[in-house]
Amino acid sequence: MPAQQAASPARSRILAAAETLFYDRGITAVGVDLIAEHSGVTKRTLYNQFGSKARLVAAYLAERDRRWRDLVREAVDRCEDPADAVTAPFDALRTWNAASPRGCAFINALAELPDPAHPAHRVAEDQKRWLLGLFRDLAAAAGCAEPDALATRLLVLHEGTLATGPLPFDTLPDTVDLARRLVRADV
Amino acid sequence: MPAQQAASPARSRILAAAETLFYDRGITAVGVDLIAEHSGVTKRTLYNQFGSKARLVAAYLAERDRRWRDLVREAVDRCEDPADAVTAPFDALRTWNAASPRGCAFINALAELPDPAHPAHRVAEDQKRWLLGLFRDLAAAAGCAEPDALATRLLVLHEGTLATGPLPFDTLPDTVDLARRLVRADV
DNA sequence: TGGCTGGTTCACCGATCAGTATACCTAGGA
Protein backbone atom coordinates (compact mmCIF):
# COMPACT_ATOMS: atom_id res chain seq x y z
CA MET A 1 0.00 0.00 0.00
CA PRO A 2 1.68 3.26 -1.10
CA ALA A 3 1.79 6.04 1.49
CA GLN A 4 -0.41 8.28 -0.61
CA GLN A 5 -3.19 5.77 -1.02
CA ALA A 6 -5.96 5.95 1.57
CA ALA A 7 -6.12 3.01 3.96
CA SER A 8 -9.17 0.80 3.61
CA PRO A 9 -12.02 1.73 5.98
CA ALA A 10 -11.73 -1.61 7.72
CA ARG A 11 -8.00 -1.06 8.30
CA SER A 12 -8.62 2.39 9.79
CA ARG A 13 -11.28 1.06 12.13
CA ILE A 14 -9.03 -1.76 13.32
CA LEU A 15 -6.21 0.69 13.95
CA ALA A 16 -8.49 3.06 15.87
CA ALA A 17 -9.79 0.26 18.08
CA ALA A 18 -6.26 -1.04 18.62
CA GLU A 19 -5.03 2.40 19.68
CA THR A 20 -7.54 2.86 22.49
CA LEU A 21 -7.56 -0.77 23.64
CA PHE A 22 -3.80 -1.31 23.61
CA TYR A 23 -3.10 1.99 25.32
CA ASP A 24 -5.86 1.76 27.93
CA ARG A 25 -5.59 -1.90 28.86
CA GLY A 26 -2.11 -2.97 27.81
CA ILE A 27 -0.89 -4.87 24.78
CA THR A 28 -0.56 -8.35 26.20
CA ALA A 29 -3.87 -8.09 28.03
CA VAL A 30 -5.82 -7.27 24.86
CA GLY A 31 -6.52 -10.12 22.46
CA VAL A 32 -7.06 -9.88 18.73
CA ASP A 33 -10.63 -11.12 19.18
CA LEU A 34 -11.44 -8.09 21.30
CA ILE A 35 -9.97 -5.68 18.77
CA ALA A 36 -11.90 -7.33 15.94
CA GLU A 37 -15.09 -7.06 17.97
CA HIS A 38 -14.54 -3.39 18.86
CA SER A 39 -13.82 -2.42 15.27
CA GLY A 40 -16.82 -4.31 13.87
CA VAL A 41 -14.59 -6.47 11.72
CA THR A 42 -13.89 -10.16 11.36
CA LYS A 43 -10.72 -11.60 12.75
CA ARG A 44 -10.00 -12.87 9.26
CA THR A 45 -10.01 -9.30 7.95
CA LEU A 46 -7.70 -8.22 10.75
CA TYR A 47 -5.21 -10.90 9.79
CA ASN A 48 -5.56 -10.09 6.09
CA GLN A 49 -4.65 -6.49 6.88
CA PHE A 50 -1.88 -6.90 9.42
CA GLY A 51 -0.67 -10.48 9.22
CA SER A 52 0.02 -10.93 12.93
CA LYS A 53 -0.62 -9.35 16.29
CA ALA A 54 3.00 -8.21 16.48
CA ARG A 55 2.68 -6.24 13.26
CA LEU A 56 -0.61 -4.76 14.42
CA VAL A 57 1.14 -3.59 17.57
CA ALA A 58 3.89 -1.98 15.50
CA ALA A 59 1.29 -0.27 13.31
CA TYR A 60 -0.52 1.03 16.39
CA LEU A 61 2.69 2.55 17.74
CA ALA A 62 3.70 3.98 14.37
CA GLU A 63 0.32 5.69 14.02
CA ARG A 64 0.56 7.11 17.51
CA ASP A 65 4.07 8.32 16.80
CA ARG A 66 2.88 10.07 13.64
CA ARG A 67 0.16 11.96 15.51
CA TRP A 68 2.56 12.90 18.27
CA ARG A 69 5.24 14.22 15.91
CA ASP A 70 2.62 16.38 14.19
CA LEU A 71 1.69 17.88 17.54
CA VAL A 72 5.33 18.56 18.42
CA ARG A 73 6.10 20.12 15.04
CA GLU A 74 3.09 22.40 15.39
CA ALA A 75 4.30 23.55 18.79
CA VAL A 76 7.80 24.18 17.44
CA ASP A 77 6.53 26.10 14.42
CA ARG A 78 4.41 28.29 16.65
CA CYS A 79 7.52 29.72 18.34
CA GLU A 80 9.15 32.89 17.06
CA ASP A 81 12.07 32.96 19.47
CA PRO A 82 14.51 30.09 18.75
CA ALA A 83 15.18 29.73 22.47
CA ASP A 84 11.48 29.15 23.10
CA ALA A 85 11.40 26.58 20.32
CA VAL A 86 13.83 24.35 22.23
CA THR A 87 11.28 23.77 24.96
CA ALA A 88 8.28 23.68 22.62
CA PRO A 89 7.99 19.86 22.93
CA PHE A 90 7.13 20.46 26.58
CA ASP A 91 4.21 22.65 25.52
CA ALA A 92 3.04 19.81 23.30
CA LEU A 93 3.51 17.47 26.23
CA ARG A 94 0.96 19.43 28.25
CA THR A 95 -1.71 18.80 25.61
CA TRP A 96 -0.61 15.23 25.00
CA ASN A 97 -0.46 14.25 28.67
CA ALA A 98 -4.01 15.41 29.30
CA ALA A 99 -5.26 12.69 26.93
CA SER A 100 -2.66 10.12 28.03
CA PRO A 101 -3.11 9.36 31.71
CA ARG A 102 -1.38 5.98 31.34
CA GLY A 103 2.08 7.29 30.54
CA CYS A 104 4.19 6.84 27.45
CA ALA A 105 2.79 4.25 25.06
CA PHE A 106 6.27 3.51 23.71
CA ILE A 107 7.93 2.96 27.08
CA ASN A 108 4.95 0.85 28.09
CA ALA A 109 5.31 -1.21 24.93
CA LEU A 110 8.99 -1.85 25.66
CA ALA A 111 8.00 -2.86 29.16
CA GLU A 112 5.53 -5.43 27.90
CA LEU A 113 7.52 -6.79 24.97
CA PRO A 114 11.03 -7.74 26.10
CA ASP A 115 12.03 -9.40 22.83
CA PRO A 116 14.30 -6.92 20.97
CA ALA A 117 13.30 -8.59 17.71
CA HIS A 118 9.67 -7.53 18.17
CA PRO A 119 8.80 -4.96 15.46
CA ALA A 120 7.47 -2.60 18.13
CA HIS A 121 11.00 -2.06 19.46
CA ARG A 122 12.16 -0.30 16.32
CA VAL A 123 9.20 2.05 16.38
CA ALA A 124 9.63 2.89 20.05
CA GLU A 125 13.37 3.50 19.78
CA ASP A 126 12.95 5.57 16.65
CA GLN A 127 10.49 7.80 18.46
CA LYS A 128 12.93 8.60 21.27
CA ARG A 129 15.83 8.97 18.87
CA TRP A 130 13.82 11.46 16.85
CA LEU A 131 13.02 13.54 19.92
CA LEU A 132 16.64 13.53 21.07
CA GLY A 133 17.74 14.65 17.63
CA LEU A 134 15.09 17.35 17.57
CA PHE A 135 16.23 18.72 20.94
CA ARG A 136 19.82 18.78 19.70
CA ASP A 137 18.94 20.55 16.44
CA LEU A 138 16.76 23.12 18.18
CA ALA A 139 19.44 23.75 20.79
CA ALA A 140 22.08 24.21 18.10
CA ALA A 141 19.80 26.55 16.15
CA ALA A 142 19.26 28.61 19.29
CA GLY A 143 23.01 28.95 19.68
CA CYS A 144 23.44 26.80 22.76
CA ALA A 145 27.01 26.10 23.81
CA GLU A 146 26.55 22.39 24.51
CA PRO A 147 23.66 21.15 22.38
CA ASP A 148 24.36 17.46 22.95
CA ALA A 149 24.46 17.53 26.72
CA LEU A 150 21.48 19.87 26.82
CA ALA A 151 19.48 17.62 24.51
CA THR A 152 20.18 14.60 26.69
CA ARG A 153 19.03 16.45 29.78
CA LEU A 154 15.89 17.72 28.10
CA LEU A 155 15.08 14.20 26.94
CA VAL A 156 15.47 12.89 30.49
CA LEU A 157 13.19 15.64 31.80
CA HIS A 158 10.68 14.86 29.06
CA GLU A 159 10.65 11.14 29.79
CA GLY A 160 10.58 11.79 33.50
CA THR A 161 7.39 13.83 33.32
CA LEU A 162 5.85 11.27 31.02
CA ALA A 163 6.79 8.43 33.35
CA THR A 164 5.44 10.18 36.44
CA GLY A 165 2.22 11.11 34.63
CA PRO A 166 0.26 8.10 35.92
CA LEU A 167 1.42 8.89 39.47
CA PRO A 168 -0.52 11.16 41.81
CA PHE A 169 2.07 13.96 41.63
CA ASP A 170 1.96 16.99 39.37
CA THR A 171 5.49 17.21 38.06
CA LEU A 172 4.91 19.10 34.83
CA PRO A 173 5.08 22.78 35.94
CA ASP A 174 8.34 22.47 37.86
CA THR A 175 9.88 20.45 35.04
CA VAL A 176 8.91 22.86 32.27
CA ASP A 177 10.22 25.71 34.37
CA LEU A 178 13.53 23.93 34.84
CA ALA A 179 13.79 23.09 31.13
CA ARG A 180 13.34 26.76 30.20
CA ARG A 181 15.97 27.86 32.68
CA LEU A 182 18.42 25.28 31.37
CA VAL A 183 18.03 26.55 27.82
CA ARG A 184 18.41 30.20 28.76
CA ALA A 185 21.47 29.46 30.87
CA ASP A 186 23.12 27.65 27.95
CA VAL A 187 22.36 30.17 25.20
CA MET B 1 3.30 -14.52 59.15
CA PRO B 2 4.98 -11.97 61.44
CA ALA B 3 7.71 -9.82 59.91
CA GLN B 4 10.39 -11.30 62.19
CA GLN B 5 9.64 -14.90 61.28
CA ALA B 6 11.59 -16.34 58.39
CA ALA B 7 9.61 -17.04 55.24
CA SER B 8 9.22 -20.69 54.34
CA PRO B 9 11.86 -21.95 51.90
CA ALA B 10 9.20 -22.66 49.30
CA ARG B 11 7.91 -19.10 49.58
CA SER B 12 11.39 -17.65 49.14
CA ARG B 13 12.03 -19.76 46.09
CA ILE B 14 8.72 -18.75 44.51
CA LEU B 15 9.47 -15.09 45.19
CA ALA B 16 12.96 -15.38 43.71
CA ALA B 17 11.66 -17.01 40.54
CA ALA B 18 8.85 -14.44 40.29
CA GLU B 19 11.35 -11.57 40.57
CA THR B 20 13.48 -12.61 37.65
CA LEU B 21 10.65 -13.87 35.44
CA PHE B 22 8.28 -10.95 35.99
CA TYR B 23 11.01 -8.38 35.53
CA ASP B 24 12.68 -9.99 32.53
CA ARG B 25 9.62 -11.12 30.58
CA GLY B 26 6.76 -8.98 31.84
CA ILE B 27 4.04 -9.72 34.35
CA THR B 28 1.16 -10.54 32.01
CA ALA B 29 3.39 -12.64 29.78
CA VAL B 30 4.49 -14.88 32.64
CA GLY B 31 2.02 -17.47 33.88
CA VAL B 32 1.85 -18.99 37.34
CA ASP B 33 2.67 -22.40 35.89
CA LEU B 34 6.02 -21.09 34.69
CA ILE B 35 6.86 -19.59 38.06
CA ALA B 36 5.94 -22.80 39.83
CA GLU B 37 8.13 -24.76 37.43
CA HIS B 38 11.12 -22.40 37.82
CA SER B 39 10.93 -22.47 41.60
CA GLY B 40 10.62 -26.25 41.77
CA VAL B 41 7.28 -25.99 43.52
CA THR B 42 3.73 -27.09 42.85
CA LYS B 43 1.14 -24.62 41.69
CA ARG B 44 -0.90 -25.70 44.69
CA THR B 45 1.89 -24.54 47.02
CA LEU B 46 2.15 -21.25 45.17
CA TYR B 47 -1.55 -20.61 45.72
CA ASN B 48 -1.37 -21.72 49.33
CA GLN B 49 1.37 -19.13 49.88
CA PHE B 50 0.07 -16.18 47.89
CA GLY B 51 -3.60 -16.80 47.20
CA SER B 52 -3.66 -15.28 43.73
CA LYS B 53 -1.39 -14.08 40.96
CA ALA B 54 -2.26 -10.47 41.79
CA ARG B 55 -0.99 -10.87 45.34
CA LEU B 56 2.12 -12.63 44.11
CA VAL B 57 2.79 -9.65 41.83
CA ALA B 58 2.36 -7.27 44.76
CA ALA B 59 4.73 -9.38 46.86
CA TYR B 60 7.30 -9.38 44.05
CA LEU B 61 7.20 -5.59 43.84
CA ALA B 62 7.28 -5.16 47.61
CA GLU B 63 10.36 -7.37 47.85
CA ARG B 64 12.09 -5.47 45.06
CA ASP B 65 11.18 -2.17 46.76
CA ARG B 66 12.68 -3.39 50.02
CA ARG B 67 15.98 -4.27 48.37
CA TRP B 68 16.06 -0.97 46.51
CA ARG B 69 15.40 1.14 49.62
CA ASP B 70 18.22 -0.65 51.41
CA LEU B 71 20.57 0.27 48.57
CA VAL B 72 19.45 3.92 48.61
CA ARG B 73 19.76 4.20 52.40
CA GLU B 74 23.27 2.80 52.22
CA ALA B 75 24.24 5.39 49.61
CA VAL B 76 22.76 8.20 51.71
CA ASP B 77 24.47 7.04 54.89
CA ARG B 78 27.81 6.91 53.11
CA CYS B 79 27.71 10.70 52.51
CA GLU B 80 29.35 13.06 54.96
CA ASP B 81 28.34 16.30 53.26
CA PRO B 82 24.54 16.86 53.50
CA ALA B 83 24.56 18.39 50.02
CA ASP B 84 26.06 15.22 48.60
CA ALA B 85 23.44 13.16 50.40
CA VAL B 86 20.67 14.81 48.36
CA THR B 87 21.96 13.25 45.17
CA ALA B 88 22.99 9.97 46.80
CA PRO B 89 19.99 8.14 45.28
CA PHE B 90 21.57 8.78 41.89
CA ASP B 91 24.73 6.99 43.03
CA ALA B 92 22.52 4.06 44.02
CA LEU B 93 20.84 4.32 40.64
CA ARG B 94 24.14 3.65 38.91
CA THR B 95 24.50 0.33 40.69
CA TRP B 96 20.83 -0.51 40.36
CA ASN B 97 20.59 0.29 36.67
CA ALA B 98 23.47 -1.99 35.79
CA ALA B 99 21.38 -4.97 36.91
CA SER B 100 18.10 -3.58 35.59
CA PRO B 101 18.34 -3.16 31.82
CA ARG B 102 14.58 -3.33 31.45
CA GLY B 103 13.74 -0.08 33.20
CA CYS B 104 11.74 0.56 36.34
CA ALA B 105 9.85 -2.52 37.54
CA PHE B 106 7.24 -0.33 39.21
CA ILE B 107 6.54 1.87 36.20
CA ASN B 108 6.46 -1.27 34.07
CA ALA B 109 3.96 -2.86 36.44
CA LEU B 110 1.68 0.19 36.25
CA ALA B 111 1.96 -0.01 32.46
CA GLU B 112 0.84 -3.61 32.41
CA LEU B 113 -1.85 -3.45 35.08
CA PRO B 114 -4.25 -0.58 34.36
CA ASP B 115 -6.72 -1.47 37.10
CA PRO B 116 -6.12 0.98 39.99
CA ALA B 117 -7.60 -1.60 42.36
CA HIS B 118 -4.79 -4.04 41.62
CA PRO B 119 -2.67 -4.47 44.77
CA ALA B 120 0.48 -3.72 42.77
CA HIS B 121 -0.63 -0.11 42.32
CA ARG B 122 -0.30 0.68 46.00
CA VAL B 123 3.21 -0.76 46.14
CA ALA B 124 4.35 1.13 43.06
CA GLU B 125 2.90 4.45 44.16
CA ASP B 126 4.31 4.05 47.65
CA GLN B 127 7.76 3.50 46.19
CA LYS B 128 7.70 6.78 44.26
CA ARG B 129 6.11 8.65 47.15
CA TRP B 130 8.87 7.43 49.44
CA LEU B 131 11.58 8.63 47.07
CA LEU B 132 9.94 12.02 46.63
CA GLY B 133 9.71 12.39 50.41
CA LEU B 134 13.33 11.34 50.81
CA PHE B 135 14.51 13.93 48.28
CA ARG B 136 12.51 16.60 50.11
CA ASP B 137 13.86 15.64 53.53
CA LEU B 138 17.44 15.48 52.30
CA ALA B 139 17.07 18.83 50.54
CA ALA B 140 15.64 20.43 53.64
CA ALA B 141 18.42 18.95 55.79
CA ALA B 142 20.98 20.37 53.38
CA GLY B 143 19.43 23.80 53.80
CA CYS B 144 17.95 24.15 50.34
CA ALA B 145 15.71 27.15 49.79
CA GLU B 146 12.96 25.33 47.91
CA PRO B 147 13.03 21.69 49.00
CA ASP B 148 9.63 20.83 47.48
CA ALA B 149 10.34 22.11 43.98
CA LEU B 150 13.84 20.68 44.07
CA ALA B 151 12.54 17.28 45.18
CA THR B 152 10.04 17.20 42.33
CA ARG B 153 12.74 17.99 39.81
CA LEU B 154 15.10 15.40 41.21
CA LEU B 155 12.33 12.81 41.07
CA VAL B 156 11.67 13.64 37.42
CA LEU B 157 15.38 13.34 36.63
CA HIS B 158 15.51 10.06 38.49
CA GLU B 159 12.50 8.60 36.67
CA GLY B 160 13.74 9.97 33.38
CA THR B 161 17.06 8.13 33.60
CA LEU B 162 15.29 4.98 34.69
CA ALA B 163 12.82 5.25 31.80
CA THR B 164 15.55 5.83 29.22
CA GLY B 165 17.63 2.98 30.63
CA PRO B 166 16.34 0.39 28.14
CA LEU B 167 17.05 2.80 25.27
CA PRO B 168 20.35 2.89 23.42
CA PHE B 169 21.38 6.25 24.92
CA ASP B 170 23.57 6.80 27.94
CA THR B 171 21.73 9.48 29.89
CA LEU B 172 23.05 8.84 33.37
CA PRO B 173 26.24 10.95 33.49
CA ASP B 174 24.66 14.15 32.18
CA THR B 175 21.68 13.67 34.48
CA VAL B 176 23.71 13.09 37.62
CA ASP B 177 25.80 16.10 36.79
CA LEU B 178 22.70 18.23 36.38
CA ALA B 179 21.21 16.94 39.63
CA ARG B 180 24.36 17.89 41.54
CA ARG B 181 24.38 21.37 40.02
CA LEU B 182 20.74 21.88 40.91
CA VAL B 183 21.38 21.02 44.53
CA ARG B 184 24.44 23.26 44.83
CA ALA B 185 22.62 26.16 43.18
CA ASP B 186 19.75 25.83 45.66
CA VAL B 187 21.75 25.46 48.84
C1' DT C 1 0.75 -42.20 69.92
C1' DG C 2 -1.90 -38.76 67.63
C1' DG C 3 -2.85 -34.63 65.27
C1' DC C 4 -1.49 -30.67 62.72
C1' DT C 5 1.15 -28.05 59.20
C1' DG C 6 3.31 -27.50 54.91
C1' DG C 7 4.23 -29.67 51.22
C1' DT C 8 3.45 -33.09 47.46
C1' DT C 9 1.13 -35.34 43.02
C1' DC C 10 -2.11 -35.15 39.51
C1' DA C 11 -6.14 -34.39 37.38
C1' DC C 12 -9.34 -31.09 36.27
C1' DC C 13 -12.29 -26.60 35.26
C1' DG C 14 -14.05 -23.05 31.81
C1' DA C 15 -12.08 -19.30 29.42
C1' DT C 16 -9.09 -17.29 26.40
C1' DC C 17 -4.97 -17.11 23.55
C1' DA C 18 -3.01 -16.39 18.44
C1' DG C 19 -3.94 -18.05 14.21
C1' DT C 20 -6.26 -20.88 10.27
C1' DA C 21 -9.92 -23.23 7.07
C1' DT C 22 -13.79 -23.13 4.34
C1' DA C 23 -17.30 -21.14 2.07
C1' DC C 24 -20.07 -17.30 0.82
C1' DC C 25 -21.15 -12.42 -0.54
C1' DT C 26 -20.75 -8.09 -3.15
C1' DA C 27 -19.13 -4.09 -5.54
C1' DG C 28 -16.10 -2.48 -9.30
C1' DG C 29 -13.53 -2.79 -13.46
C1' DA C 30 -12.13 -5.05 -17.92
Add this chain to the structure above:
DNA sequence: TCCTAGGTATACTGATCGGTGAACCAGCCA
Protein backbone atom coordinates in the same frame (compact mmCIF):
# COMPACT_ATOMS: atom_id res chain seq x y z
C1' DT D 1 -20.50 -11.00 -18.51
C1' DC D 2 -16.97 -12.60 -15.72
C1' DC D 3 -13.22 -12.06 -12.65
C1' DT D 4 -11.15 -10.32 -8.68
C1' DA D 5 -10.39 -7.97 -4.26
C1' DG D 6 -12.03 -7.13 0.12
C1' DG D 7 -15.14 -8.40 3.25
C1' DT D 8 -18.36 -11.53 5.87
C1' DA D 9 -19.78 -15.62 8.87
C1' DT D 10 -18.73 -19.59 11.40
C1' DA D 11 -16.14 -23.10 12.98
C1' DC D 12 -12.00 -24.91 14.38
C1' DT D 13 -6.96 -25.90 16.10
C1' DG D 14 -3.67 -26.80 20.03
C1' DA D 15 -1.84 -24.29 23.67
C1' DT D 16 -2.08 -21.69 27.64
C1' DC D 17 -4.47 -18.91 31.01
C1' DG D 18 -5.69 -18.42 36.36
C1' DG D 19 -7.45 -21.26 39.73
C1' DT D 20 -9.43 -25.57 42.29
C1' DG D 21 -10.35 -30.46 44.32
C1' DA D 22 -8.87 -34.49 46.46
C1' DA D 23 -5.85 -37.59 48.30
C1' DC D 24 -1.48 -38.32 50.22
C1' DC D 25 2.93 -37.86 52.93
C1' DA D 26 6.76 -36.43 56.12
C1' DG D 27 8.28 -33.97 60.10
C1' DC D 28 7.35 -31.80 64.42
C1' DC D 29 5.32 -31.03 68.77
C1' DA D 30 2.21 -32.27 72.60
